[in-house]
Amino acid sequence: YVENAKKIAATRDMTTQKLREMGFTVLDSKANFIFAKSNAVSGRVLYEELKKKGVLVRYFGKEKIKDFVRITIGTDEQMDVLLEKTKELLAEGGKA
16 A cells, blocks of 8 residues: 555656646645646646547636646556647647
8 A cells, every 4th residue: 555655646746747847837735636727728628628638637617726627646657648648738729
């Protein structure tokens, strides 16, 4: 259990750092998920466009968190896909 928790924490920290390098605001987390937002694209659009690319994140339309998506930490490979698809989306200008 402890080793698995350490691996999840390391993957979470790596994902947080890479998203921040892409200009995202990522709230500090000790959980198996992170909340992230971009100034380049809204939370709703990020959710919808990532879904079209086969990447699922959670979006809550509530006023205080509508700019954020909730990203559950997966395997390193899954997080690499999330990061790559997010880069593609930002390069495309966010679309919708």
